Amino acid sequence: MAMIKNMVKQLVSLHGTNEPQRIASLMQIIVFYEEFKNVWGYFNTSRRIMMIHVNRNLDETLQRFVIAHELGHRVLHPKVNVPFLKSNTLQSIDRIEREANQFAVELLIPDNLLLEGISIYEAASICGVPEEIADLKSRSALKHNSLSDEHSYLNL
Structure with a gap:
Protein backbone atom coordinates (compact mmCIF):
# COMPACT_ATOMS: atom_id res chain seq x y z
CA MET A 1 0.00 0.00 0.00
CA ALA A 2 2.78 2.45 0.92
CA MET A 3 4.57 1.59 -2.33
CA ILE A 4 1.59 2.73 -4.42
CA LYS A 5 1.17 5.89 -2.36
CA ASN A 6 4.85 6.73 -2.86
CA MET A 7 4.64 6.07 -6.60
CA VAL A 8 1.65 8.43 -6.83
CA LYS A 9 3.50 11.11 -4.85
CA GLN A 10 6.49 10.84 -7.19
CA LEU A 11 4.25 11.04 -10.27
CA VAL A 12 2.39 14.09 -8.96
CA SER A 13 5.68 15.76 -8.00
CA LEU A 14 7.23 15.03 -11.39
CA HIS A 15 4.26 16.36 -13.38
CA GLY A 16 3.10 19.08 -10.98
CA THR A 17 -0.52 17.91 -11.02
CA ASN A 18 -2.81 15.11 -9.89
CA GLU A 19 -5.10 15.60 -12.91
CA PRO A 20 -5.16 12.23 -14.74
CA GLN A 21 -5.79 13.64 -18.23
CA ARG A 22 -2.85 16.05 -17.88
CA ILE A 23 -0.54 13.35 -16.53
CA ALA A 24 -1.50 11.05 -19.42
CA SER A 25 -0.69 13.82 -21.88
CA LEU A 26 2.66 14.53 -20.23
CA MET A 27 3.46 10.80 -20.32
CA GLN A 28 2.61 10.80 -24.04
CA ILE A 29 -0.37 8.52 -23.52
CA ILE A 30 -3.17 9.12 -26.01
CA VAL A 31 -6.67 9.07 -24.52
CA PHE A 32 -9.48 7.88 -26.80
CA TYR A 33 -13.17 8.24 -25.97
CA GLU A 34 -15.02 5.36 -27.57
CA GLU A 35 -18.36 3.61 -27.60
CA PHE A 36 -18.37 0.53 -25.33
CA LYS A 37 -21.29 -1.50 -24.04
CA ASN A 38 -19.96 -3.10 -20.87
CA VAL A 39 -16.42 -1.73 -20.49
CA TRP A 40 -15.42 1.45 -18.68
CA GLY A 41 -11.97 1.55 -20.24
CA TYR A 42 -8.64 -0.14 -20.78
CA PHE A 43 -4.95 0.59 -21.35
CA ASN A 44 -2.87 -0.84 -24.17
CA THR A 45 0.34 -0.29 -26.06
CA SER A 46 0.66 -0.81 -29.79
CA ARG A 47 3.89 -0.19 -31.66
CA ARG A 48 5.22 1.61 -28.58
CA ILE A 49 2.25 3.99 -28.60
CA MET A 50 0.52 4.04 -25.22
CA MET A 51 -3.25 4.44 -25.22
CA ILE A 52 -6.07 4.71 -22.73
CA HIS A 53 -9.51 3.90 -24.09
CA VAL A 54 -12.44 5.39 -22.14
CA ASN A 55 -16.15 4.73 -22.54
CA ARG A 56 -17.63 7.96 -23.89
CA ASN A 57 -21.02 7.07 -22.38
CA LEU A 58 -19.73 7.55 -18.82
CA ASP A 59 -20.16 10.92 -17.14
CA GLU A 60 -17.05 13.14 -17.00
CA THR A 61 -16.39 12.36 -13.34
CA LEU A 62 -16.33 8.63 -13.97
CA GLN A 63 -14.24 9.11 -17.12
CA ARG A 64 -11.68 10.96 -14.99
CA PHE A 65 -11.61 8.04 -12.55
CA VAL A 66 -11.18 5.55 -15.42
CA ILE A 67 -8.19 7.52 -16.76
CA ALA A 68 -6.64 7.51 -13.27
CA HIS A 69 -7.28 3.75 -12.96
CA GLU A 70 -5.72 3.05 -16.36
CA LEU A 71 -2.72 5.24 -15.49
CA GLY A 72 -2.36 2.92 -12.51
CA HIS A 73 -2.09 -0.04 -14.87
CA ARG A 74 0.53 1.81 -16.93
CA VAL A 75 2.64 2.70 -13.90
CA LEU A 76 2.16 -0.47 -11.83
CA HIS A 77 1.71 -3.14 -14.49
CA PRO A 78 3.44 -1.94 -17.67
CA LYS A 79 3.96 -5.43 -19.09
CA VAL A 80 0.54 -6.88 -18.19
CA ASN A 81 -2.16 -7.05 -20.85
CA VAL A 82 -5.23 -6.91 -18.60
CA PRO A 83 -7.87 -7.15 -21.39
CA PHE A 84 -6.10 -10.27 -22.68
CA LEU A 85 -5.99 -11.82 -19.22
CA LYS A 86 -9.70 -11.10 -18.69
CA SER A 87 -10.81 -12.68 -21.93
CA ASN A 88 -8.29 -15.46 -22.57
CA THR A 89 -7.06 -16.94 -19.30
CA LEU A 90 -8.32 -18.28 -16.03
CA GLN A 91 -5.68 -16.26 -14.14
CA SER A 92 -7.13 -14.08 -11.42
CA ILE A 93 -6.71 -10.37 -12.06
CA ASP A 94 -8.27 -9.25 -8.76
CA ARG A 95 -4.92 -8.08 -7.32
CA ILE A 96 -4.05 -6.13 -10.46
CA GLU A 97 -7.43 -4.39 -10.54
CA ARG A 98 -7.32 -3.63 -6.82
CA GLU A 99 -3.87 -2.06 -7.19
CA ALA A 100 -5.03 0.08 -10.14
CA ASN A 101 -8.06 1.17 -8.09
CA GLN A 102 -5.81 2.05 -5.16
CA PHE A 103 -3.55 4.03 -7.47
CA ALA A 104 -6.56 5.98 -8.78
CA VAL A 105 -7.84 6.65 -5.25
CA GLU A 106 -4.42 7.90 -4.10
CA LEU A 107 -4.08 10.07 -7.20
CA LEU A 108 -7.54 11.62 -7.02
CA ILE A 109 -7.96 12.12 -3.24
CA PRO A 110 -5.27 14.42 -1.86
Whole structure:
Protein backbone atom coordinates (compact mmCIF):
# COMPACT_ATOMS: atom_id res chain seq x y z
CA MET A 1 0.00 0.00 0.00
CA ALA A 2 2.78 2.45 0.92
CA MET A 3 4.57 1.59 -2.33
CA ILE A 4 1.59 2.73 -4.42
CA LYS A 5 1.17 5.89 -2.36
CA ASN A 6 4.85 6.73 -2.86
CA MET A 7 4.64 6.07 -6.60
CA VAL A 8 1.65 8.43 -6.83
CA LYS A 9 3.50 11.11 -4.85
CA GLN A 10 6.49 10.84 -7.19
CA LEU A 11 4.25 11.04 -10.27
CA VAL A 12 2.39 14.09 -8.96
CA SER A 13 5.68 15.76 -8.00
CA LEU A 14 7.23 15.03 -11.39
CA HIS A 15 4.26 16.36 -13.38
CA GLY A 16 3.10 19.08 -10.98
CA THR A 17 -0.52 17.91 -11.02
CA ASN A 18 -2.81 15.11 -9.89
CA GLU A 19 -5.10 15.60 -12.91
CA PRO A 20 -5.16 12.23 -14.74
CA GLN A 21 -5.79 13.64 -18.23
CA ARG A 22 -2.85 16.05 -17.88
CA ILE A 23 -0.54 13.35 -16.53
CA ALA A 24 -1.50 11.05 -19.42
CA SER A 25 -0.69 13.82 -21.88
CA LEU A 26 2.66 14.53 -20.23
CA MET A 27 3.46 10.80 -20.32
CA GLN A 28 2.61 10.80 -24.04
CA ILE A 29 -0.37 8.52 -23.52
CA ILE A 30 -3.17 9.12 -26.01
CA VAL A 31 -6.67 9.07 -24.52
CA PHE A 32 -9.48 7.88 -26.80
CA TYR A 33 -13.17 8.24 -25.97
CA GLU A 34 -15.02 5.36 -27.57
CA GLU A 35 -18.36 3.61 -27.60
CA PHE A 36 -18.37 0.53 -25.33
CA LYS A 37 -21.29 -1.50 -24.04
CA ASN A 38 -19.96 -3.10 -20.87
CA VAL A 39 -16.42 -1.73 -20.49
CA TRP A 40 -15.42 1.45 -18.68
CA GLY A 41 -11.97 1.55 -20.24
CA TYR A 42 -8.64 -0.14 -20.78
CA PHE A 43 -4.95 0.59 -21.35
CA ASN A 44 -2.87 -0.84 -24.17
CA THR A 45 0.34 -0.29 -26.06
CA SER A 46 0.66 -0.81 -29.79
CA ARG A 47 3.89 -0.19 -31.66
CA ARG A 48 5.22 1.61 -28.58
CA ILE A 49 2.25 3.99 -28.60
CA MET A 50 0.52 4.04 -25.22
CA MET A 51 -3.25 4.44 -25.22
CA ILE A 52 -6.07 4.71 -22.73
CA HIS A 53 -9.51 3.90 -24.09
CA VAL A 54 -12.44 5.39 -22.14
CA ASN A 55 -16.15 4.73 -22.54
CA ARG A 56 -17.63 7.96 -23.89
CA ASN A 57 -21.02 7.07 -22.38
CA LEU A 58 -19.73 7.55 -18.82
CA ASP A 59 -20.16 10.92 -17.14
CA GLU A 60 -17.05 13.14 -17.00
CA THR A 61 -16.39 12.36 -13.34
CA LEU A 62 -16.33 8.63 -13.97
CA GLN A 63 -14.24 9.11 -17.12
CA ARG A 64 -11.68 10.96 -14.99
CA PHE A 65 -11.61 8.04 -12.55
CA VAL A 66 -11.18 5.55 -15.42
CA ILE A 67 -8.19 7.52 -16.76
CA ALA A 68 -6.64 7.51 -13.27
CA HIS A 69 -7.28 3.75 -12.96
CA GLU A 70 -5.72 3.05 -16.36
CA LEU A 71 -2.72 5.24 -15.49
CA GLY A 72 -2.36 2.92 -12.51
CA HIS A 73 -2.09 -0.04 -14.87
CA ARG A 74 0.53 1.81 -16.93
CA VAL A 75 2.64 2.70 -13.90
CA LEU A 76 2.16 -0.47 -11.83
CA HIS A 77 1.71 -3.14 -14.49
CA PRO A 78 3.44 -1.94 -17.67
CA LYS A 79 3.96 -5.43 -19.09
CA VAL A 80 0.54 -6.88 -18.19
CA ASN A 81 -2.16 -7.05 -20.85
CA VAL A 82 -5.23 -6.91 -18.60
CA PRO A 83 -7.87 -7.15 -21.39
CA PHE A 84 -6.10 -10.27 -22.68
CA LEU A 85 -5.99 -11.82 -19.22
CA LYS A 86 -9.70 -11.10 -18.69
CA SER A 87 -10.81 -12.68 -21.93
CA ASN A 88 -8.29 -15.46 -22.57
CA THR A 89 -7.06 -16.94 -19.30
CA LEU A 90 -8.32 -18.28 -16.03
CA GLN A 91 -5.68 -16.26 -14.14
CA SER A 92 -7.13 -14.08 -11.42
CA ILE A 93 -6.71 -10.37 -12.06
CA ASP A 94 -8.27 -9.25 -8.76
CA ARG A 95 -4.92 -8.08 -7.32
CA ILE A 96 -4.05 -6.13 -10.46
CA GLU A 97 -7.43 -4.39 -10.54
CA ARG A 98 -7.32 -3.63 -6.82
CA GLU A 99 -3.87 -2.06 -7.19
CA ALA A 100 -5.03 0.08 -10.14
CA ASN A 101 -8.06 1.17 -8.09
CA GLN A 102 -5.81 2.05 -5.16
CA PHE A 103 -3.55 4.03 -7.47
CA ALA A 104 -6.56 5.98 -8.78
CA VAL A 105 -7.84 6.65 -5.25
CA GLU A 106 -4.42 7.90 -4.10
CA LEU A 107 -4.08 10.07 -7.20
CA LEU A 108 -7.54 11.62 -7.02
CA ILE A 109 -7.96 12.12 -3.24
CA PRO A 110 -5.27 14.42 -1.86
CA ASP A 111 -4.23 13.76 1.74
CA ASN A 112 -4.86 17.39 2.68
CA LEU A 113 -8.63 16.88 2.20
CA LEU A 114 -8.60 14.23 4.89
CA LEU A 115 -6.47 16.41 7.12
CA GLU A 116 -9.16 19.10 6.92
CA GLY A 117 -11.45 16.81 8.88
CA ILE A 118 -13.82 15.45 6.25
CA SER A 119 -14.57 11.76 5.99
CA ILE A 120 -13.03 9.51 3.36
CA TYR A 121 -16.47 9.16 1.77
CA GLU A 122 -16.99 12.91 1.57
CA ALA A 123 -13.52 13.28 0.04
CA ALA A 124 -14.33 10.52 -2.46
CA SER A 125 -17.53 12.30 -3.47
CA ILE A 126 -15.72 15.62 -3.90
CA CYS A 127 -12.93 14.01 -5.95
CA GLY A 128 -15.06 11.77 -8.15
CA VAL A 129 -14.01 8.46 -6.65
CA PRO A 130 -16.67 5.72 -6.45
CA GLU A 131 -17.73 5.36 -2.82
CA GLU A 132 -17.33 1.58 -2.83
CA ILE A 133 -13.54 1.86 -3.26
CA ALA A 134 -12.91 4.99 -1.16
CA ASP A 135 -11.57 2.81 1.66
CA LEU A 136 -8.55 1.96 -0.51
CA LYS A 137 -7.13 5.37 0.42
CA SER A 138 -3.96 4.91 2.43
CA ARG A 139 -4.65 4.75 6.15
CA SER A 140 -1.61 6.89 6.98
CA ALA A 141 -3.53 10.08 6.16
CA LEU A 142 -6.56 8.79 8.04
CA LYS A 143 -4.50 7.95 11.13
CA HIS A 144 -2.88 11.36 11.04
CA ASN A 145 -6.34 12.91 10.67
CA SER A 146 -7.72 11.07 13.70
CA LEU A 147 -4.66 12.04 15.74
CA SER A 148 -5.07 15.68 14.81
CA ASP A 149 -8.80 15.47 15.68
CA GLU A 150 -7.88 13.99 19.05
CA HIS A 151 -5.29 16.74 19.56
CA SER A 152 -7.88 19.41 18.68
CA TYR A 153 -10.32 17.86 21.12
CA LEU A 154 -7.74 17.91 23.90
CA ASN A 155 -7.09 21.62 23.31
CA LEU A 156 -10.76 22.62 23.64
